[in-house]
């Protein structure tokens with residue numbers, strides 16, 4: 001059984017090569033229930049590779065990813081059966097992609113996008129699915145009158161909100177986000193971050209947020225991993241790492257933000 | 261094996277056009293399809309002397325199962341006399357020398373495009389459907405490997421997304437042809453573009469139902485007495501089309517009606533799409549009265 005006094009997810013010795021190209025090497029960390037972990041580092045440092053490996057969308061070349069399931073307790077997510085893994089992915093986990101087109105069904109309405117996961121796990125009452133979808137549109141602060149509109153009619157910020165609602169509808173325990181505010185205007189970014197922060201704390205969600213933007217991680221994450229050339233060079237509480245960076249690379253990263 | 265068909269030869273064709281080796285290959289696919297109801301079995305679809313879209317999948321299935329004792333009926337949109345139906349019937353009359361019929365109850369094999377006959381089928385009959393697109397999940401997933409995985413894992417929730425979208429847009433499930441079904445509680449299946457009116461006829465039919473897609477190289481089947489359930493929502497149950505009038509020719513109120521234009525003044529009337537069914541009823545004396553009296557359909 002899942003439990004609050006052990007990590008929700010653990011990566012050990014996580015390594016991934018793309019042929020001879022290094023994606024990430026020997027990455028180790030734990031995520032606790034309700035904790036938000038930020039992964040920062042410049043482009044190409046291996047952030048997305050780590051995120052994909054821990055969310056079962058990419059198989060590691062070596063190492064393990066253990067997830068504390070609700071019913072079976074800790075399992076190695078790359079060893080369990082495919083049906084079990086896919087069930088986890090669409091119920092207990094959420095994915096928010098940088099490009100909403102990777103995370104939304106662009107050909108169906110906002111309501112259908114939110115209702116999809118419910119239908120995938122067997123919901124067969126149209127009225128109830130619709131009501132739940134309406135509630136979620138409200139929770140991500142979208143106009144519920146736009147339930148039946150296609151995603152392409154929404155702005156980038158609204159599409160991200162829709163992606164978030166679509167994921168949270170099955171009450172996942174962990175959400176994986178890859179540059180969730182990338183490509184958005186600064187003011188839109190700020191409001192989305194506020195919303196995310198509120199949802200994560202209200203729902204007690206654990207989250208892993210990959211970003212190259214230290215401001216995003218300062219706002220959202222409790223703890224931080226700093227990556228460079230595929231390895232973790234520094235880790236610690238977000239404020240500690242950002243205010244008193246120990247590794248020379250982190251110092252460079254922080255100073256380039258403070259003095260652009 | 262190089263055994264020459266002992267069947268009638270005409271113009272150099274082997275019996276029913278296909279060579280014996282091809283027929284055996286198609287039959288193996290059919291047997292597998294029957295063993296796994298609703299599962300799409302790949303087969304090496306052959307070039308046929310008719311263009312795709314003319315039912316080359318159905319023709320290959322028919323050619324592989326037809327024997328000298330069979331009587332063939334071919335329908336297109338319910339009618340036996342369209343170009344497509346006439347050509348296919350002529351094709352088998354010439355290459356297999358089998359008798360053909362327009363009467364549903366006299367046929368042992370019925371090849372169809374877009375309809376299931378109104379006359380209930382019986383044990384021993386085989387219905388062969390011409391299928392343009394076999395994959396029900398294709399609308400949302402273009403990758404074949406992924407749709408196969410979705411079938412393997414029964415990840416069919418997305419099919420309801422489509423029905424949800426129908427209701428959100430039109431207030432009801434507007435899909436009226438090629439309406440998705442679940443076969444034997446397992447595989448999701450496209451019944452080919454028959455009207456959903458015909459879906460209930462597939463359920464537990466005593467006849468064998470075979471589906472052939474030539475261009476897409478797939479064969480699937482619903483064995484006799486197999487459950488076929490149309491997808492729906494608890495609060496939007498599956499319903500078939502209804503008409504508020506009877507067939508203008510035979511007075512049936514229980515058959516699928518086509519609207520036909522009768523003159524240049526925009527005159528229209530509704531008649532059975534199943535021409536054999538309608539004519540049989542007219543011959544039996546069911547004629548729509550001038551007063552518009554109704555006569556429940558049925559064979």
Ligand SMILES: Nc1ncnc2c1ncn2[C@@H]1O[C@H](COP(=O)(O)OP(=O)(O)O)[C@@H](O)[C@H]1O
Pocket residue numbers: 018021022023024041042043044045046047048049050
């Ligand atoms: N599909 C791939 N094929 C080959 N190399 C890849 C692939 N994906 C990522 N890489 C390489 O792996 C390294 C880490 O990439 P990535 O995890 O995407 O970094 P980040 O998300 O931090 O930008 C980079 O050198 C990148 O070029």
Ligand SMILES: [Mg+2]
Pocket residue numbers: 047048049
């Ligand atoms: Mg990346």
Ligand SMILES: [Zn+2]
Pocket residue numbers: 507508509510511512531532537538539541
């Ligand atoms: Zn009639």
